[in-house]
Amino acid sequence: MTGNDGSVADLGEWGVIAALRARMPAGPLTSVGIGDDAAVVGAPSGNVVAAVDMLIEGRHFLRDWSSAYDIGVKAAARSLSDIAAMGAVNTALLVALAAPGTLPASWAAELADGLAAEATRAGAGIAGGDTARADYVTLAVTALGDLAGRLPVLRSGARPGDVVAVAGLLGHSAAGLALLMSGVLTPPAATGGAPASVPPTVSPVIPPASVPPADAAAAPPAQAPAPAPDDALAGLVAAHLRPAPIYEAGPEAALLGATAMIDISDGLIADLGHIATASGVQVNISTPGLPIAPALLKAAKALPSTSGTTALEWVLTGGEDHALVAAFPPSVTLPPRWHPIGEVREGTGVTVDNATHAGPGGWQHFR
Ligand SMILES: Nc1ncnc2c1ncn2[C@@H]1O[C@H](COP(=O)(O)OP(=O)(O)OP(=O)(O)O)[C@@H](O)[C@H]1O
Ligand SMILES: Cc1ncc(C[n+]2csc(CCOP(=O)(O)O)c2C)c(N)n1
Ligand SMILES: [Mg+2]
Known part of the structure; x- marks a missing residue:
């Protein structure tokens, strides 16, 4: 799935998933990763911290500006940072991807590399996701995290004098x-x-x-x-x-x-x-x-x-x-x-x- 190897439509949904899977490590806490109906991810301290954020072509990025790798990094970082903001450690990402059939397969591969690199930087892996066809590239990345025995840091605890x-x-x-x-x-x-x-990419919808x-x-x-x-x-x-x-x-x-x-x-x-x-x-x-x-x-x-x-x-x-x-x-x-x-x-x-x-x-x- 690198080089001039055609489009994601040429690969088909299962081919795309197989190609993404090969580039996205599952991470240390995932015992069942990409390939089954759902993933199984360890939650060492008993509670799962979870956040999801979308990244939408034309709204959050333009393919004229960002490489596929950039978009992977950005999509991952948005959700990984929400877990960090709870005081938690990231464990795994779930990546939902919708894209036009004409998207080059090599572009999807680069995207997977960006997602994997940023997840790894945060200590997490990629445990699963979903793939569908759409007119524009859209990602919804769910991050899972662990509090390592601590209480979460909420938005609601600030006190006068802090x-x-x-x-x-x-x-x-x-x-x-x-x-x-x-x-x-x-x-x-x-x-x-x-x-x-x-x-050709869409013009900014904004x-x-x-x-x-x-x-x-x-x-x-x-x-x-x-x-x-x-x-x-x-x-x-x-x-x-x-x-x-x-x-x-x-x-x-x-x-x-x-x-x-x-x-x-x-x-x-x-x-x-x-x-x-x-x-x-x-x-x-x-x-x-x-x-x-x-x-x-x-x-x-x-x-x-x-x-x-x-x-x-x-x-x-x-x-x-x-x-x-x-x-x-x-x-x-x-x-x-x-x-x-x-x-x-x-x-x-x-x-x-x-x-x-x-x-x-x-x-x-x-x-
Ligand atoms: N469509 C939705 N359905 C259910 N809960 C939602 C929905 N959208 C947002 N929330 C919830 O609302 C709260 C605030 O979400 P928000 O997206 O504003 O925070 P954020 O992800 O930190 O910020 P941002 O998305 O601007 O990066 C979170 O608890 C989030 O789970
Ligand atoms: C092409 C293009 N035009 C404008 C922007 C700016 N922008 C988009 S969403 C957002 C806030 C965070 O989003 P969210 O609230 O969904 O987390 C900002 C600052 C961009 N990144 N790309
Ligand atoms: Mg959000």
Whole structure:
């Protein structure tokens, strides 16, 4: 299933499953993996932690931008990071894949490699899935995890006085998306990452003007100057195409006594809003404590129509990096990868430097 070996329709459903199976290790806790009616996965501490997330062509990715490997990584990372955000260790993924019959079999193989690589990075395997034909590539990845005897870290446990800290990147994926949407950078997949025989992909179902950040989306792709290669900017595009959550920071936070935790898929403000609501508290973000990578400032300058606050906006409202954000009792000594960015107070909602932030604070489907 590599090279110029035809389409998934040529292989047929069972052929596709066999080919995927050969590339996706079952993982250490799976005693029955791909090939039976259901998988059997060990749950060493007695409770199964489970999450599912979809990844939809045109909504979450474009095949013109992302290689099949990128899409596999991203689909896996979205669900794996939800398990980490409960303080749990990932054990196995179930992968539901729908795709057009014209999809090259080698594309499906690359997808399996990306899924397998990211699952392995999180310590998990791939225990099963489902395969069907559809007009667009759609993935629904279920992740299973284990709490190793600990209590789950919920969204609802934050208490006034807690310190809010983040582990992982903020705003990189949003900046990478803005660079791609504006045409300032060409996606690697368009220059060799995807097979030449990839069928035409759909255009984004999201009108560009509604995709955050709005200032970047407004930039005209055609007129954008072709810049010299820039590793810092290319790194942002890579962060968008292949998020790399720090999975082990989830169980680490649980062991440290985190009172609440969430992974940032929609945006820092939006996702902290879920903690604030579930916990019945207010969260204040202090912008001087926010890690704003120099690459973000560079990207904001490289985009034709951005303002001086664009890099900060990406950090505050950009999703898809899947950093973990957690509340810790003030007595906890945080390891270096946990950066304090704010505090929990009495009240409601999320404030930024004690003020309400204008706008939705992140991504929301159907808006
Ligand atoms: N269609 C659905 N049916 C049942 N439960 C759902 C459905 N959609 C979401 N949920 C549940 O709602 C809660 C919040 O889900 P949500 O998808 O917003 O969280 P998330 O996966 O962390 O974020 P995101 O999907 O934005 O990455 C979860 O408990 C999830 O299982
Ligand atoms: C082609 C294209 N256009 C826009 C975006 C941006 N985007 C899509 S979904 C989402 C939030 C997370 O989704 P969910 O809430 O489903 O977890 C974001 C920031 C993208 N990734 N690709
Ligand atoms: Mg979800």
